[in-house]
Amino acid sequence: MCEASAYIIKDGKPELIMDSVDKAEPDENGIRLISIFGEQKIIKGSIHSLSLVDHKIFIQETPEAH
């Protein structure tokens, strides 16, 4: 299986948010992650980069509006 782990980049550091991610799709509130088990998470951010052989997806957090 070729699922990956999703990390959010916060203050330049990756933080694990979800394992076994199959799909990532744009959502009105950011990005929707869907695992191979059907679990879903919506993250305020966008896909920053991928390293598929390492099974990693990096998501850049959307800065909060002030």
Added chain:
Amino acid sequence: MCEASAYIIKDGKPELIMDSVDKAEPDENGIRLISIFGEQKIIKGSIHSLSLVDHKIFIQETPEAH
């Protein structure tokens, strides 16, 4: 191996641009794709969505400035 094929979405239709993609990274001109063979391509666009179990990466083309 868990590489994927990258498609660019043009007029709503996916068009294959690169096979065996390992990494995708932001570049000043868009997104840099790097294959498991070290081949590189820079695409004017951003990562739209992923379907990893299907080995697919979708890239949204950046609209040309007019």
